[in-house]
Amino acid sequence: SLPQDVTIKEVGPRDGLQNEKTLIDTEAKISLINQLSESGLSYIELTSFVHPKWIPQLKDAVEVAKGIDRKNDLTYAALVPNLKGLERAIEADVDEVSIFMSASETHNQKNINKSIDETYPVLQEVVDGAKQEGKSVRGYISTVFGCPYEGKIDVNQVMSVCDNLFSMGIDELSIGDTIGVANPVQVHNVLSSMKERFDQNHLALHFHDTRGMALANTYVALEHGFRTFDGSLGGLGGCPYAKGASGNVATDDLVHMLTEMGIETGVNLDKLTNTGLAIEKHLDKPLPSKQMELARRM
Ligand code: HMG
Ligand code: MG
Numbered sequence: 001s002l003p004q005d006v007t008i009k010e011v012g013p014r015d016g017l018q019n020e021k022t023l024i025d026t027e028a029k030i031s032l033i034n035q036l037s038e039s040g041l042s043y044i045e046l047t048s049f050v051h052p053k054w055i056p057q058l059k060d061a062v063e064v065a066k067g068i069d070r071k072n073d074l075t076y077a078a079l080v081p082n083l084k085g086l087e088r089a090i091e092a093d094v095d096e097v098s099i100f101m102s103a104s105e106t107h108n109q110k111n112i113n114k115s116i117d118e119t120y121p122v123l124q125e126v127v128d129g130a131k132q133e134g135k136s137v138r139g140y141i142s143t144v145f146g147c148p149y150e151g152k153i154d155v156n157q158v159m160s161v162c163d164n165l166f167s168m169g170i171d172e173l174s175i176g177d178t179i180g181v182a183n184p185v186q187v188h189n190v191l192s193s194m195k196e197r198f199d200q201n202h203l204a205l206h207f208h209d210t211r212g213m214a215l216a217n218t219y220v221a222l223e224h225g226f227r228t229f230d231g232s233l234g235g236l237g238g239c240p241y242a243k244g245a246s247g248n249v250a251t252d253d254l255v256h257m258l259t260e261m262g263i264e265t266g267v268n269l270d271k272l273t274n275t276g277l278a279i280e281k282h283l284d285k286p287l288p289s290k291q292m293e294l295a296r297r298m
Contacts, residue, residue: 051081086125210246
């Protein structure tokens with residue numbers, strides 16, 4: 001049976017903006033996050049503390065995190081690749097740190113400039129350092145359902161990276177369909193194996209929507225009882241180190257579907273839509289979600 005309520009984690013200010021070509025000024029980012037904070041979301045990924053040369057759009061990460069109005073009942077997270085990033089995340093006082101790596105050797109190398117084996121000790125230091133500061137840690141595993149360079153990734157390879165990430169002491173693992181190639185049957189198969197091995201209360205789904213399959217894949221995950229889903233406002237974004245990847249499943253389309261299905265999200269769709277209309281003015285293109293397309297016609 002389907003869950004009665006789910007948690008949506010908004011990653012638009014990070015996963016969305018990191019791939020937008022138009023540079024968005026710091027004030028616009030802050031106002032985007034403040035508006036998102038008012039829409040009923042319980043979790044927002046603010047930015048990332050990666051190297052500014054790799055992701056110039058998010059070079060103002062500290063200013064953004066320090067500039068927003070914080071709400072007590074909301075968790076503010078950010079991506080952190082290494083100790084240098086953790087230093088900046090601590091300075092910016094985020095609640096949760098997200099580490100990330102790939103199940104695919106080639107994507108891992110292109111994205112964070114290290115082999116998979118070289119990555120583990122670097123991330124372990126981040127987890128230990130974050131825990132010492134009293135912060136929770138989320139992990140991401142990318143290219144679970146397919147890699148832009150290597151194609152299908154062996155499920156044993158995926159499981160081994162997941163095992164290693166959980167062994168580091170992370171609180172939650174987000175399973176990434178980085179380039180949006182997953183299909184519902186594949187999602188069913190992968191999630192069945194994941195559930196056998198890990199506690200599903202510590203697993204989240206991170207679908208990108210390149211082929212428009214993210215909502216179908218979400219439905220399969222719901223049937224499996226998964227209750228945490230990442231989304232990006234209006235479908236903003238992509239992955240700059242995965243060519244051709246488009247944005248995450250749109251938070252607004254996800255909220256709409258779940259609400260219509262009688263599943264509680266706590267998120268106010270009108271407020272979300274208005275936030276989308278506001279950030280759209282700063283982009284060089286309309287936001288791609290169905291909800292935003294409808295809103296523009298109203
Ligand atoms: P590197 O060049 O190998 O780094 O990059 P390094 O450790 O050799 O250091 C080189 C220089 O960079 C040093 O400076 C460091 O201090 C500096 P120098 O001594 O030469 O003056 N440096 C930093 N500066 C600021 N912040 C830092 C930092 N780290 C080092 N954190 C690195 C390695 C990981 C830093 C780089 O490859 C990088 O930043 N990669 C990030 C790429 C990225 O953000 N990709 C997108 C996010 S992942 C994603 O979207 C997938 C996800 O959504 C899930 C899914 O969809 O699957 C999460
Ligand atoms: Mg992503």
